[in-house]
Each structure stands twice: as C-alpha cells, then as structure tokens.
Amino acid sequence: MARNGGSRQPVSVKRPGTASATTTAHVANDATKGKVEKGVPVKRNARRTGQKLSQKAPLVAKSPKTKVAKLVVATIVLERLKAEYPDAHCELDYQNSFELLCATILSAQCTDVRVNLTTPALFLRFGNAGALAEAALGEVEEIVRSTGFFRAKAKSLVGMARALTAQHSGNVPNSIPELIALPGVGRKTANVILGNAFNINDGIVVDTHVQRLSRRLGLTREPDPIGIEKALMPLFPREDWALLSHLLIWHGRRVCFARKPACATCVLRAVCPSADTLT
Ligand code: SF4
Numbered sequence: 001m002a003r004n005g006g007s008r009q010p011v012s013v014k015r016p017g018t019a020s021a022t023t024t025a026h027v028a029n030d031a032t033k034g035k036v037e038k039g040v041p042v043k044r045n046a047r048r049t050g051q052k053l054s055q056k057a058p059l060v061a062k063s064p065k066t067k068v069a070k071l072v073v074a075t076i077v078l079e080r081l082k083a084e085y086p087d088a089h090c091e092l093d094y095q096n097s098f099e100l101l102c103a104t105i106l107s108a109q110c111t112d113v114r115v116n117l118t119t120p121a122l123f124l125r126f127g128n129a130g131a132l133a134e135a136a137l138g139e140v141e142e143i144v145r146s147t148g149f150f151r152a153k154a155k156s157l158v159g160m161a162r163a164l165t166a167q168h169s170g171n172v173p174n175s176i177p178e179l180i181a182l183p184g185v186g187r188k189t190a191n192v193i194l195g196n197a198f199n200i201n202d203g204i205v206v207d208t209h210v211q212r213l214s215r216r217l218g219l220t221r222e223p224d225p226i227g228i229e230k231a232l233m234p235l236f237p238r239e240d241w242a243l244l245s246h247l248l249i250w251h252g253r254r255v256c257f258a259r260k261p262a263c264a265t266c267v268l269r270a271v272c273p274s275a276d277t278l279t
Pocket residue numbers: 216217255256257261262263264266267268269272273274275276278
C-alpha cells in the first residue's frame with residue numbers, strides 16, 4: 001500500500017562496535033545497558049548473565065520521560081504490534097471513499113460490527129453522494145437508527161452528501177481542511193479517510209483505544225485527542241501513522257481492554273509502565 005514518505009528516520013540506537021540498527025533486539029540491548037533514560041531501572045546485567053530478554057522481562061519500570069526514552073518505547077511498541085497483528089486494518093466495511101466517510105460518521109459511539117450491519121442497507125438505497133443528498137431525513141434516520149444518536153447522524157450524512165454534491169462534484173476531498181469543513185466530519189474522521197481511502201498520512205487517528213493505550217504506555221499525558229495526536233506524530237515514522245492507529249485499536253480491542261487489560265499475555269508488557277497496575 002502506497003504511503004507518504006516518512007518525516008523522520010526510524011530510531012537507530014548504536015551499540016559500540018556495531019552498525020546502527022533498527023531492530024527491537026538492538027533497542028532492547030541498549031535498554032539493558034541503561035542508555036535509555038537516567039533513573040529508569042532496567043535489567044542492566046541481562047547481557048552479562050546471558051539472561052534472555054523476553055516480553056515478560058521489564059525493560060522500563062516507569063513512564064518514559066525524555067524524548068529519546070519515548071522514541072525507544074514507541075519503536076518497540078510499533079515493531080511488536082506489527083509482528084502481533086500483521087493483518088491489522090480498518091474494520092469498517094467499505095468499497096470507496098464515500099462509503100468509508102458514511103461508515104466513519106456512523107461509527108461515533110458505536111461498534112464497527114454494528115456499523116457494518118447497518119451500512120449495506122444505506123449503501124443499497126443511497127449509493128453515492130448525489131442520491132444521499134436527495135434523501136428524506138426520516139428515511140435515513142430509520143436506516144441508521146440502531147447505531148445510536150441516529151437523528152444527529154442522519155442529519156450529518158445528508159448534510160455531508162449535500163456539501164459533497166455542491167462543492168466537490170460529489171467526490172470526497174483528500175485534504176484535512178476540506179474534509180473537516182463537511183458536516184459531521186472532525187479531525188479524527190478526516191484522518192480515517194485520508195489514511196485509508198487515499199493512503200495519505202497527514203495525521204494520526206486518535207480514538208478511545210489510541211487515547212487509552214498512548215497514556216498507559218507512557219507516550220503522552222495529554223488529555224485530549226488533538227494533544228495526543230501531536231505527541232504521537234514525532235514518535236512514529238510518518239509512513240506508519242495510519243497503520244499505527246489500526247495496531248493500537250486492534251490491541252485495545254483484543255488485549256488492552258479498558259476495564260481489565262490482559263497484561264499477563266500482552267506483548268508490550270516489557271515496556272509498559274502500566275503493566276499489572278490496572279487489574
Ligand atoms: S495490556 Fe497491560 S501491559 Fe499491555 S499495553 Fe495494556 S496496560 Fe500495558
């Protein structure tokens with residue numbers, strides 16, 4: 001999948017006498033030598049004793065505070081989640097950018113499963129922006145009723161379709177300013193569309209899972225999605241921004257649950273300052 005070029009190079013932590021490398025193993029080995037962050041206890045004698053670093057061996061006991069420490073954690077998180085979820089992708093069903101835009105609007109406060117049960121009827125009845133722009137609001141409300149907040153969502157869908165028809169010849173635009181000018185579309189939705197329908201990495205989708213995991217992993221303490229997005233962007237290669245959101249969302253849905261995260265089996269527990277503190 002084509003993606004935009006990266007804005008920074010991957011983290012490269014050099015070991016004396018070795019070439020730079022970007023593997024988790026290299027990062028982990030430097031962590032064991034106490035190079036990550038002063039005051040962060042790590043398994044300093046792991047190399048000397050030949051102790052194997054496993055996902056259960058804690059590398060970081062406290063939240064990473066410096067930029068370098070956060071980069072190290074971010075690199076390990078990305079590598080381990082890529083390995084854990086090689087097929088991570090957007091779990092909304094869609095065939096084109098218009099369908100993804102409709103599905104994403106409906107996904108607010110609703111599960112992707114429920115949205116995917118709802119959209120086939122919507123797309124069958126209103127297959128493009130022109131058709132949806134002419135729709136009777138009440139009919140759209142009935143179709144999307146089960147997704148919750150159905151009156152507001154129906155209003156957004158029809159308003160969005162009318163704006164697409166009037167201002168973009170019925171096509172979904174591919175820039176954040178144009179997208180967030182559409183009814184019912186905020187920055188999160190705009191990032192979903194750009195990253196998945198257009199393969200443009202202009203930002204990072206910050207939903208409830210990305211918020212929760214970013215904080216638990218100590219990558220940010222920002223309280224709001226905009227602040228979290230700004231904090232995450234410099235920590236991850238730009239070409240991975242869309243994938244990063246999928247990986248964090250998949251991990252949040254399958255392991256790092258909101259109430260009882262499954263830390264015992266989590267591939268991130270070695271670098272997670274919240275491991276075993278939430279259950
Ligand atoms: S499941 Fe536990 S160890 Fe894994 S990321 Fe969540 S809080 Fe951290």
